[in-house]
Amino acid sequence: MKAKGYRPDELTFLSLLTACSVSGLTDDGWVLFKSMQKDYDLVPQTEHYACMVDLIGRTGDFNEALRFIDEMPLAPSSAIWGSLLRVSRNSNNIEVAEMAAERISEIQHDNTGCYVALCNMYADAGRWDDVFRVRDLMSEKGLRKTDAVSLVELPTKQYSFVNGDMSHAESLVINEESDKLSTIIGENLHERDDVFDPVDRPVMANRHSVRLATVFGLISARIGSPVIVKKNVRVCDDCHDALKKISKFTCREIVISDSSIYHHFCEGSCSCGDYR
Incomplete structure (x- = not known):
């Protein structure tokens, strides 16, 4: 795009950041994220920050991911906490996953995904009491897992x-x-x-x-x-x-x-x- 003289927009950077996250290209992701404002005067939106949380979380540095969330100029949305929950599941970090799921439930009371993710993590860890506890909580709230x-x-x-x-x-x-x-x-x-x-x-x-x-x-x-x-x-x-x-x-x-x-x-x- 640069060679042809086309100017990238917010969607361009969202695609690039997503690709960097999926590919584990942390350094490239940071360069692109900073380039949005520095080179193109584009203001990152929630989706861009969610990609960065995913990108940082994939490195396993959850302290850095939480610091990044704390320093965002935007209030963390369920998408931000959802990114953190996803990477914590991939890293089997139940403590961070519990915190992220709690934040999601505070924002979206009917979000079943966070409860299902926790159930899966507890099941994989053999923590069946926690599995049944979360299921009971879902039942109390009238929530049901999305049929696959x-x-x-x-x-x-x-x-x-x-x-x-x-x-x-x-x-x-x-x-x-x-x-x-x-x-x-x-x-x-x-x-x-x-x-x-x-x-x-x-x-x-x-x-x-x-x-x-x-x-x-x-x-x-x-x-x-x-x-x-x-x-x-x-x-x-x-x-x-x-x-x-x-x-x-x-x-x-x-x-x-x-x-x-x-x-x-x-x-x-x-x-x-x-x-x-």
Whole structure:
């Protein structure tokens, strides 16, 4: 853009900062953030600050991230605290996650995402008393976890799946293929206590919506073509790990767009570098 004489705007910098955050380019992110005002007289907005919180948090320096939030000229929004919550989850920093979730709930009383994130962290840490405590709190507030829905794109149509879905004509075949893949990749299947289907029953990892959609794509799309899936919530750790292995075994590219970023699974690895 600079070479062609085009002037970047706020959206340009938001895209750049997001790319730096996802790629872990901390130094480049800082240069761009400072350049907004210094070189282009653009005032950073909440979205830009949220990117910077994510960028700093990915380094693991949560003291610096909190200092940055304290010194912002804007009042921290739920998006700012949401960025901090996301990076604290990725770093398994429950203390910071609890603080961020509390700030979010103070701003948005009906925000279920912060409670779900805490439940997942507590479950991963084996803190089941805290899992049930948070669930009870959600129940008291009348909050319910967003149902996971995944859409797989085929040339002529999109097909949707929910956790534990048995509504499709090919459901038995899909489940059978999913079980075969789980065996092949050596997946230790278990019911994730933090993932439920629409009638609140625990769902095994290879019955999650994203897995069902991916398997359907693998058996329905043209051989060798990439499988493209859209998911409305974050891909769980179990599915993320399994999809890497499935991409290697099947020699297929799998692209998952979740509520956070795009995941490009190819030959056993993911473009997110396992930092989501």
